[in-house]
Amino acid sequence: MVKPPDDLVAPASTRDVIIAAALHCFAEGGYEGTSLNDIAAAVGIRRPSLLHHFASKEELYGEVFERILSDFVGPIEDAAAGTGEGWARIDEVLVTAFEVCAANPDHVRLLRREAIDGGAHLGIDLAAALRPMFDSAVAFLRREMDAGRFRPHDPSELLVTGYGALLSSFSDAPFLAGLVDEDPGSPVSLQRRLEHLREFLRTALVDAPPSAP
Amino acid sequence: MVKPPDDLVAPASTRDVIIAAALHCFAEGGYEGTSLNDIAAAVGIRRPSLLHHFASKEELYGEVFERILSDFVGPIEDAAAGTGEGWARIDEVLVTAFEVCAANPDHVRLLRREAIDGGAHLGIDLAAALRPMFDSAVAFLRREMDAGRFRPHDPSELLVTGYGALLSSFSDAPFLAGLVDEDPGSPVSLQRRLEHLREFLRTALVDAPPSAP
DNA sequence: TCCTACCGACCTACTGGTAGGTAGGGAGAA
DNA sequence: TTCTCCCTACCTACCAGTAGGTCGGTAGGA
Numbered sequence A, B: 001m002v003k004p005p006d007d008l009v010a011p012a013s014t015r016d017v018i019i020a021a022a023l024h025c026f027a028e029g030g031y032e033g034t035s036l037n038d039i040a041a042a043v044g045i046r047r048p049s050l051l052h053h054f055a056s057k058e059e060l061y062g063e064v065f066e067r068i069l070s071d072f073v074g075p076i077e078d079a080a081a082g083t084g085e086g087w088a089r090i091d092e093v094l095v096t097a098f099e100v101c102a103a104n105p106d107h108v109r110l111l112r113r114e115a116i117d118g119g120a121h122l123g124i125d126l127a128a129a130l131r132p133m134f135d136s137a138v139a140f141l142r143r144e145m146d147a148g149r150f151r152p153h154d155p156s157e158l159l160v161t162g163y164g165a166l167l168s169s170f171s172d173a174p175f176l177a178g179l180v181d182e183d184p185g186s187p188v189s190l191q192r193r194l195e196h197l198r199e200f201l202r203t204a205l206v207d208a209p210p211s212a213p
Numbered sequence C: 001t002c003c004t005a006c007c008g009a010c011c012t013a014c015t016g017g018t019a020g021g022t023a024g025g026g027a028g029a030a
Numbered sequence D: 001t002t003c004t005c006c007c008t009a010c011c012t013a014c015c016a017g018t019a020g021g022t023c024g025g026t027a028g029g030a
Helices: A014-029 A036-043 A047-053 A057-080 A086-103 A105-116 A126-146 A155-171 A187-205 B014-029 B036-043 B047-053 B057-080 B086-103 B105-116 B126-146 B155-171 B187-205
Strands: none
Touching: A014 A036, A014 A047, A014 A057, A014 A105, A036 A047, A036 A057, A057 A086, A057 A105, A057 A126, A086 A105, A086 A155, A086 A187, A105 A126, A105 A155, A105 B105, A126 A155, A155 A187, A155 B155, A155 B187, A187 B155, A187 B187, B014 B036, B014 B047, B014 B057, B014 B105, B036 B047, B036 B057, B057 B086, B057 B105, B057 B126, B086 B105, B086 B155, B086 B187, B105 B126, B105 B155, B126 B155, B155 B187
16 A cells, blocks of 8 residues: 555566556456456566465556556646646647657556446546546636637537547557558657647637638 | 348347347447356346357357447448538538437447457457548548638548547546536437537638627 | 257356465574 | 574465356247
């Protein structure tokens, strides 16, 4: 439970290696589709050794999710905690969120799996964890719309739309790769996707495009 | 493989009942998270009886997916096969797709699961099945943009965005229900969501809103 | 008399988890 | 220094439970 302070000294503790391997396996195959043997094999140890570090599969999954919330959702929350106004603020959060997603595709996939399973899978209440960020985003959007800086939309609908548009291109990447003749994870593809999302959202939100041809 | 003609006579053949139950179970728990016992219990028979109708779990899953493609993707393809022009055509497809999703939330969830798993899970190549529709949609969008009826966007990026925005609100419904204080499946909620998607897409695509206040 | 639909009993493989044991490193005492 | 003690990390062997799938048999309608 309590993290020992030797985390600072050890370069990569076995626990961390296990969590990283488990995150990848769970993202790949889901909770039910991943056996403790799979994870142990990825680490290079036997299952009982793995269970020496984590009391149960469920507990391991919980820690994996803590990791996701801290090093994936965290940076996005930080960016969202800014104080900017208007489109610039949205843009900053969008770019940050996109970069975090691009840097951690496994995180996105597992997050998505959890969302599909209801977000309250195993002692995890994803919605409750994300709700503060969601609510403040709604408040921000409403304020900006009232101030006339954004076109009027339903703020929470808008967020759901953005959420879906952003996450889907990462969580469904292997599928989408079969629709377009390109690796969605390639730099050029990512760059194009980000620019599209920014331009698309800006067009929908801001009254007049600043420099449309 | 070949559907027997007695489908026409029987009001609901055991096969169909099994497929329907399996679709629900798979949507709920995923392929790995669903046992044949679960499905058999939902139907009201024993596992061996179920395996009398389908040779294996994998074959059953395949037939479930055929069902999804035929009675879920099919109607959307039909709507997309129209000959309209400009926003009206997009709108028609969007509304149809939305209604199909709303009427078959299990289908959406299972489709989403499959997309996350890569779309080529068990002899199913989802991307290949959807690709013709996708390609013709890209061609349509490109044509309309070239004709100046839509703002310029990358057509395939636009489709991915729309795909994500539309499907996510259904596939992640149980999670999103925890973000907003409302059942996303309620009629009023669905209506608002659809109107938002239409308005949002129209704003982004069409140069000037036809009747903005 | 078949044939279809169904069932109980059984099989093997694998699941999460436990029991018990061992190698090795550090601390302390002689 | 060396012997002992203990603790951590890991192992093999095993457990009960459940997975998908097979076998042999039966009830009942055509």
